[in-house]
Amino acid sequence: MEFPWVCSECELEMVVPKPVCEHARCGHIGLKSTFETDSGQECPHCSQTEGETPVTTVGVLFQCDGCGEVFDVPPESCA
Ligand SMILES: [Zn+2]
Ligand SMILES: [Zn+2]
DSSP states (O other): OOOOOOOTTTOOSOEEEEEEEEETTTOOEEEGGGGEETTEEBOTTTOOBTTTSOEEEEEEEEEETTTOOEESSOOOOOO
16 A cells, blocks of 8 residues: 655655554553554553553554654655
8 A cells, every 4th residue: 555645854655644542541642553562552651551541543643664753744745
């Protein structure tokens, strides 16, 4: 699956939409991937697991898989 956005940092076409989650208990918001651990979902801020308080998807950010840069809106496409 290809996306049209080019990263403004490394100029690779590896910018993809990523779900953003909020931890209901502490209000921490971050990329869903930062909540995922080997043993399941866990808040990176307060270290509670999903079983104790829900982690909900609240939106989407755009992240470059090449360099890891995160964008609120996708960079302008040059295509
Ligand atoms: Zn938390
Ligand atoms: Zn990049």
